[in-house]
Amino acid sequence: MSSSSEPAPVSATPELERDPRLSQLLGGVIRSSIRVSAMILFAGLVLFLVMPSDFSQRLLLGGILLVAIAPVLNVLQVLADEVARKEWPFVATTLVVVAMLGWALL
Amino acid sequence: MRILIRVTEYHSAVLSTILFAGTAGLGAGMLGALLGLGGGLFLVPVLNLGLGLPFAVARTLSLITIIGTSASVSVRSSSRRLINRRLAILLAVPSVFASLLATEVLKAGLVSDRAAKYVFGFTALFAAMIMLSRLDKRNIQPKSDADLGALGSHFHDHDTGEEVSYRVRRLPAAIASAFGAGIVSTFAGLGGGLLVVPSVNSWCGVPMRVAAATSAFLIGVTAFTPVVTSYRLGLVQSPELAAAALLGVLGGSHLGLKLSGRLPVRALKLTMAVILGGLGAEYVFFQ
Numbered sequence: 001m002s003s004s005s006e007p008a009p010v011s012a013t014p015e016l017e018r019d020p021r022l023s024q025l026l027g028g029v030i031r032s033s034i035r036v037s038a039m040i041l042f043a044g045l046v047l048f049l050v051m052p053s054d055f056s057q058r059l060l061l062g063g064i065l066l067v068a069i070a071p072v073l074n075v076l077q078v079l080a081d082e083v084a085r086k087e088w089p090f091v092a093t094t095l096v097v098v099a100m101l102g103w104a105l106l
Numbered sequence: 107m108r109i110l111i112r113v114t115e116y117h118s119a120v121l122s123t124i125l126f127a128g129t130a131g132l133g134a135g136m137l138g139a140l141l142g143l144g145g146g147l148f149l150v151p152v153l154n155l156g157l158g159l160p161f162a163v164a165r166t167l168s169l170i171t172i173i174g175t176s177a178s179v180s181v182r183s184s185s186r187r188l189i190n191r192r193l194a195i196l197l198a199v200p201s202v203f204a205s206l207l208a209t210e211v212l213k214a215g216l217v218s219d220r221a222a223k224y225v226f227g228f229t230a231l232f233a234a235m236i237m238l239s240r241l242d243k244r245n246i247q248p249k250s251d252a253d254l255g256a257l258g259s260h261f262h263d264h265d266t267g268e269e270v271s272y273r274v275r276r277l278p279a280a281i282a283s284a285f286g287a288g289i290v291s292t293f294a295g296l297g298g299g300l301l302v303v304p305s306v307n308s309w310c311g312v313p314m315r316v317a318a319a320t321s322a323f324l325i326g327v328t329a330f331t332p333v334v335t336s337y338r339l340g341l342v343q344s345p346e347l348a349a350a351a352l353l354g355v356l357g358g359s360h361l362g363l364k365l366s367g368r369l370p371v372r373a374l375k376l377t378m379a380v381i382l383g384g385l386g387a388e389y390v391f392f393q
Contacts, residue, residue, distance in 0.1 A: 049120065064342065064352065068170065101202065104330065
């Protein structure tokens with residue numbers, strides 16, 4: 001989408017052009033989990049059509065759960081960013097969100 | 107031979123249902139990526155009315171695909187640059203809190219399917235009106251050294267080909283819309299983007315593309331709570347349909363993001379208003 005003549009795109013998040021290492025790592029984990037879950041879901045679907053069984057159902061549920069944790073990882077990534085920048089008000093806000101997501105799991 | 111025919115018939119019926127769910131997911135994913143919506147307003151009617159799934163099950167499957175859309179959009183570099191993550195996290199506080207509250211209300215059986223459909227319809231109509239009233243208004247200004255506040259920022263705008271900046275105004279309005287999004291998400295199986303995108307764009311001065319990308323991030327976080335609860339309540343039925351819709355969503359969001367940089371903002375707003383108006387009227391007056 002960007003041509004070479006365009007200026008380098010910047011982040012829409014204030015002062016977040018550079019991701020710290022932990023944030024990059026989490027970003028990689030999220031990308032990988034999406035790819036792996038897509039593969040698991042596809043394999044589960046094929047298996048379900050060819051030979052429906054408990055295993056194919058579990059495979060499908062596993063793929064769904066892998067996608068479902070992505071938002072939590074996204075929030076943790078933001079937390080890592082803000083901790084690295086020592087933006088404590090935003091760290092506190094992100095921790096509140098993490099706490100509420102954790103509450104949902106209880 | 108008869109057994110073989112029956113097996114073939116069974117498989118073709120299952121296959122067509124799965125393909126139907128996958129195609130619906132594809133459309134929902136494209137909408138989600140283009141407009142910052144989870145695609146739930148498209149998927150819930152398809153699953154509920156098209157496939158005859160109970161509303162609660164359709165709502166749950168829709169929320170799962172919303173998380174898929176959100177995750178897919180959030181990790182792509184093109185949209186990551188547009189997401190205002192600080193604004194998203196700030197708005198996640200009221201939206202997740204509201205979804206926790208709404209989940210408890212649903213668990214207590216205090217909201218009927220009919221009421222949930224009204225919530226869906228009126229929210230869609232309301233959002234369509236906001237969009238139509240702001241078709242030609244832009245919230246951006248050429249990049250400058252002016253104070254953009256703690257939440258404002260700048261980005262490269264494909265429409266003008268320039269670096270542009272914006273300031274987030276009327277934050278309480280955004281917080282109120284995020285709270286509403288949490289309620290709508292849980293009751294009606296929507297991402298809540300249909301509330302957040304128009305209000306953040308129209309009232310808070312956030313450009314459309316930034317509002318859509320930020321909303322895409324937010325809706326996944328908001329949908330997490332009702333999905334966890336629904337899973338516990340055994341509402342994640344037909345995982346094969348959820349999987350087909352999710353795969354469709356992942357593909358659709360990829361397509362939508364490819365298109366999003368090439369579509370003008372006015373067309374995006376108009377498309378959103380037409381879709382919201384039509385579906386809102388359907389659920390309020392004809393369901």
